[in-house]
Amino acid sequence: MKTEWDYTQLADAYLKRPDYSEEAITQMLKIANIFAGSYVCDVGAGVGHLTLALAQRKMTVVAVEPNDAMRARGIKQTQEFEAVKWYEGTGENTNQKDSCFDLVTFGSSFNVTNRVRALQESHRILKSKGWFACMWNHRDLNDLIQHEIENIIKFYIRDYNYGSRREDQTSVIHSSDLFREIHKVEGKVCHKQKIDACIEAWRSHATLMRQAGDKFDSIIMELERFLKQKQQPEIVIPYTTRIWLAQVKK
Numbered sequence: 001m002k003t004e005w006d007y008t009q010l011a012d013a014y015l016k017r018p019d020y021s022e023e024a025i026t027q028m029l030k031i032a033n034i035f036a037g038s039y040v041c042d043v044g045a046g047v048g049h050l051t052l053a054l055a056q057r058k059m060t061v062v063a064v065e066p067n068d069a070m071r072a073r074g075i076k077q078t079q080e081f082e083a084v085k086w087y088e089g090t091g092e093n094t095n096q097k098d099s100c101f102d103l104v105t106f107g108s109s110f111n112v113t114n115r116v117r118a119l120q121e122s123h124r125i126l127k128s129k130g131w132f133a134c135m136w137n138h139r140d141l142n143d144l145i146q147h148e149i150e151n152i153i154k155f156y157i158r159d160y161n162y163g164s165r166r167e168d169q170t171s172v173i174h175s176s177d178l179f180r181e182i183h184k185v186e187g188k189v190c191h192k193q194k195i196d197a198c199i200e201a202w203r204s205h206a207t208l209m210r211q212a213g214d215k216f217d218s219i220i221m222e223l224e225r226f227l228k229q230k231q232q233p234e235i236v237i238p239y240t241t242r243i244w245l246a247q248v249k250k
Helices: 008-014 022-032 049-056 068-077 115-125 144-156 170-175 195-202 206-228
Strands: 039-043 060-064 084-087 101-107 126-139 179-194 234-248
Touching: 008 068, 008 195, 022 126, 022 179, 022 234, 039 049, 039 115, 049 060, 049 068, 049 101, 068 084, 101 115, 115 126, 115 170, 144 206, 144 234, 170 179, 170 234, 179 195, 195 206, 195 234
Parallel strands: 039 060, 039 101, 060 084, 101 126
Antiparallel strands: 126 234, 179 234
16 A cells, blocks of 8 residues: 555564563553453554554454555564454554444554544544554663764754654644543663664664655664674663553543
8 A cells, every 4th residue: 555655665674673661551451441352453553563562462453554565574473363463554544444443553653644634533443432542662862872873863964853753642632632531651661682683773764764865874874883883792772662542532
């Protein structure tokens, strides 16, 4: 399926990305009263990071992903779980039936949708008293290594920004008038990654690729030089998983 951004060339690199915080996911599911057997639609499921976490908790998961290459890798990642089914679709048009799901999730995907329309679509496919959730892993930019990485990026792109992925999502959810009280939960992740895998993961950074344009390869080369001069086999990358969730009004 053709979308505004084509993630085909990034699919392999996405496999190197960190999982979401177990603590944060557990908090989310507790607040929303989601348990084994609940019906979940994971939208923009990518290569299956969040889908896999939900399947391991014995959810019945419909994973919706527009990109063929990403979806193929996600299917392989979750192939052992019979309760996971993959479909082509977007946040604005999931191709799912009305009022089917207990929970609709967007793992690092809500920011690449038309958020107003994605909220409307989530409302449509959620059951009465169902829940919407969006989440991202945010690197700790105060970490010394991550701080230097930011300096390298901003040397090439002075006005570099992360767009809506680092924004507080409360206002856009609230302004839809489709959901009740909005909850925010967080959890820490320390992601150990070999240097080569870290460089490969940066090649999957779509936000950087879009803003860098023809500077992208130069930035990756500079990041590679910086990381390899550390002369250590792996680094620890600190993340915070941030989740916004709200119960539907129906």
